[in-house]
Amino acid sequence: MKKTFMPSFASLQELENEQLRGLKWTVNHACQESAFYRKQLEDAGIHPGDIRSLDDIRRLPFTRADDLRAGYPFPLLSVPITDVVRIHASSGTTGKQKVLCYTQKDIDDWIHMFARCYEMAGLTSGDRVQIAVGYGIWTAGAGFQLGCEKFGALAVPVGPGNIDLQCRFLVDLKSTVMCCTASMALLMAEEVERRGLKDKIALKKIIFGSERSSAAMRARIKTLLNLEDMFDITGMTELYGPGTGIDCERHEGIHYWADHYILEILDPETLQPVADGETGEMVVTTLKKEAAPLIRYRTRDLTRKITTPCSCGNILPMHDRILGRTDDMIIFRAVNIYPGQIDEILSSIPDIGSEYQVILDAGDDGRDYMTIRVEDGKDGVTDRRAAADRIAREVKNRIMVSCKVEMVDYAGLPRSERKSKRIYDNRDR
Numbered sequence: 282m283k284k285t286f287m288p289s290f291a292s293l294q295e296l297e298n299e300q301l302r303g304l305k306w307t308v309n310h311a312c313q314e315s316a317f318y319r320k321q322l323e324d325a326g327i328h329p330g331d332i333r334s335l336d337d338i339r340r341l342p343f344t345r346a347d348d349l350r351a352g353y354p355f356p357l358l359s360v361p362i363t364d365v366v367r368i369h370a371s372s373g374t375t376g377k378q379k380v381l382c383y384t385q386k387d388i389d390d391w392i393h394m395f396a397r398c399y400e401m402a403g404l405t406s407g408d409r410v411q412i413a414v415g416y417g418i419w420t421a422g423a424g425f426q427l428g429c430e431k432f433g434a435l436a437v438p439v440g441p442g443n444i445d446l447q448c449r450f451l452v453d454l455k456s457t458v459m460c461c462t463a464s465m466a467l468l469m470a471e472e473v474e475r476r477g478l479k480d481k482i483a484l485k486k487i488i489f490g491s492e493r494s495s496a497a498m499r500a501r502i503k504t505l506l507n508l509e510d511m512f513d514i515t516g517m518t519e520l521y522g523p524g525t526g527i528d529c530e531r532h533e534g535i536h537y538w539a540d541h542y543i544l545e546i547l548d549p550e551t552l553q554p555v556a557d558g559e560t561g562e563m564v565v566t567t568l569k570k571e572a573a574p575l576i577r578y579r580t581r582d583l584t585r586k587i588t589t590p591c592s593c594g595n596i597l598p599m600h601d602r603i604l605g606r607t608d609d610m611i612i613f614r615a616v617n618i619y620p621g622q623i624d625e626i627l628s629s630i631p632d633i634g635s636e637y638q639v640i641l642d643a644g645d646d647g648r649d650y651m652t653i654r655v656e657d658g659k660d661g662v663t664d665r666r667a668a669a670d671r672i673a674r675e676v677k678n679r680i681m682v683s684c685k686v687e688m689v690d691y692a693g694l695p696r697s698e699r700k701s702k703r704i705y706d707n708r709d710r
């Protein structure tokens with residue numbers, strides 16, 4: 282029989298049974314072994330025995346990024362420190378880093394999940410996987426490499442940057458898969474074109490991690506490298522690391538490993554579940570994690586659940602791509618709007634540029650007004666008025682708000698090497 286890393290269950294009922302078992306185990310384990318969780322649960326008036334169904338998850342208190350920082354250097358620790366075999370840290374931009382502890386079982390579970398990602402992306406033991414992500418204290422390098430070895434493909438652990446070496450290995454080792462960020466993939470694609478290497482490499486697939494990429498960017502990478510396919514892998518240090526979900530060859534959403542964690546999508550303001558398929562904050566609860574379990578951890582990442590099963594037939598549920606962060610959310614006429622939603626709409630319209638600004642103003646009539654400034658594409662649209670009308674119509678249809686659209690010249694909006702400022706909120710509040 283073919284080796285597989287997919288779960289053994291065949292029905293959603295079995296998945297739910299496994300989730301309930303894991304939820305009960307996690308709450309009990311955290312309450313017994315972690316002073317932090319014990320206090321959290323006590324303050325919420327919850328006893329582990331109160332968890333009798335999956336719906337009871339909604340009675341549990343939330344865990345936040347601040348709780349991890351407050352617990353530095355070993356936050357949420359729920360095993361004796363002598364049982365911890367490794368730590369990883371997140372690349373936090375402000376204040377203390379989030380350090381996460383792993384037992385050997387946690388590492389084994391993570392690597393199994395990662396091997397499942399390679400299986401989902403259709404790799405075989407014949408693949409050669411060039412790993413161009415950060416190594417060391419970050420989770421990326423270790424996850425991509427150990428997962429690759431566990432899966433049985435050949436790992437080429439180059440690390441990030443080093444374009445000359447990346448190109449040489451693509452040619453000499455005939456790597457068939459590359460793992461990197463979307464920005465790095467674009468850089469490689471342009472370099473391969475500039476050096477005329479397209480016919481000398483054997484690259485078929487790219488697995489992207491950690492960074493949102495637009496449809497236009499992905500299309501360019503695919504063409505330049507003559508790829509068969511590209512996959513979006515998800516994950517965060519708090520939840521093991523990358524490798525907790527990936528899209529399959531049908532690209533109908535990101536399959537996530539619901540046998541290892543429960544995903545709730547909540548309204549970030551009210552903390553109540555959003556309607557099926559609506560966008561909200563990802564909140565995760567682990568089911569098997571020993572050293573640093575997560576109970577209703579608020580990730581601040583925004584996505585929505587995909588409510589129809591994947592046509593590939595795999596039973597593992599799906600969520601959409603990450604659409605942004607709750608910090609970037611704007612509330613306009615009582616509608617929650619995320620920059621990712623505007624990105625998506627603009628990506629679907631031909632010949633316009635990828636740069637845009639959203640300007641919010643308070644009108645004299647007491648209502649809020651939105652203007653979206655969009656750059657023309659390099660070759661430009663033939664009719665700016667028609668393009669502006671179409672964008673306004675799509676925004677109305679898909680986000681349900683009215684806006685004014687102004688088209689500006691190509692390269693007319695400021696560029697930034699770092700994250701571009703796109704939202705300008707001039708409303709007085």
Ligand code: ZN
Nearest residue numbers: 529531591593
């Ligand atoms: Zn699928």
